[in-house]
Amino acid sequence: MDEARKNAFRVLKLPETATQEEIRAAYEKLEERYSEVHYLGSPLWDMAAEKRELIQAAYKELTEEAQSVQTQAPQTEKAEPECSDSVSRRLRALLNRNELDEAQALLEQQENRENDPELLYLRGMLAWKRGWLDEATQFVDAALRLAPQNQEYRTGRERLTGGLPPSARLKQQIKDRQTRRACAACFAECLCEGICEAICDGC
């Protein structure tokens, strides 16, 4: 087995004897774990994107079927709404590149546009990227009050506080543990039965 394949197994945390089904299951599990959704508003989005690329490359290495899987490049440049003026276009570009201090400086120059929903929304996005969720919510709410029909602001607002509750992600882990406990119990039961069988013919 060549080094690239061995490395691919390591990335997917699988033994080198894993079947195609196991490879696919591991790939899907890891894709979900490092999904872009979990890193929205996190300064670690770049690390997560690198991790996803590694996982996709490993999967591609190990499966022929995966050749058709398109590698999702990290979304650095997003489509901008048609209504954006030059300031908001620059702001969006800065936010997409995570240049937060520059975005903050540019926003501070826009003193005469305090009631502009577009800038309020972008202020909210900047606060969100800094991890200041309360401030972000207040700005996006203010933008939505001024432009209630704007679909982008609505989606942005849902993203802020609409994530899964923390326990949901860990439910699987607890389920795994319960399964393992059940297996341990089964093992103990089998062992007892075996001993019983050997000593007194299963009385």
Place this chain on the structure above:
Amino acid sequence: MFGYVRPRIDVLAAEEMDAYRAAYCGLCRALGKQYGFRARFLVNYDMTFLYLLRSGVRVRAEAASCWCPARGCGRKVCTLDPDGYETVTACTVILCVEKLRDNLRDEGFLRSLPYRFLRLLYRRAYKKAARRLPAFAALTTEQLERLRTLEAAQSPSIDATADAFARIVAGCVADLEDPALRRPMEQVLYQTGRFLYLADALDDLREDCKHEAYNPLRFRFAPNQGELSEQELDYLTQLTDSSVNLAGAALALLPLQTCDRLLENTVYLGFPAVFAAVRAHKFRAKAGLAGIGRRSAKDGNTPKGETE
């Protein structure tokens, strides 16, 4: 130190519980060895979490049976990892003494006397810790000063005040050189700090309203006799859930070799359980703690007392 960072031990596997206890007792022992017997009283769950996070990326340190002063002549299993504990103990001493200083400033002369005495007691330990981690000591002083300025201005921004505290907590791993470890750990601790600040603010809200003391939630929401509405509490829960999710996502980026389940349990289950208890005004009441940081009394597996 608040004692809010604790795992849900009712769903912990036995070996994870043992590892947690050993880390806790190991921290107590390391504090005693490095800063003298009195420093053992500073041991707490929050810094145990810090140790588990920092040491999780390494091979598990060996554990041995050690003398436990809380048990008199008894012994307990504790982790022996002097190098791993070095930064954690220094952070513990610095944070505890800064907390004492903060309390001292908030109280009048008579009420501040116990804090003055304790500060005197830990003066040498603080100096030693600050020599070991000068950057962290400076960061703590600077951010607490920022926090005091925000408090004096009666800032309604819960983000700004929580940020000052969260930066202090995140500073506990600033000494790590490898950015692949430092960045996710900083994010885990930053979000932990944010969670701690919000949970503590909600826990103290009634008292602060009664004494008209500063609390960011008082100025952000204008509570009625120290009580927030259900809608406001739901919103606060959403804010803390977001911190929990971001901390969990950062945790997933760490190459954890040990304690991964223990850390995930603390973040995903411990934090929300603590916040739910705080929300229901049950956190301080010992009876309400079963299943959060302790097993119920009938289990007889309660870890030894912690500083809160």
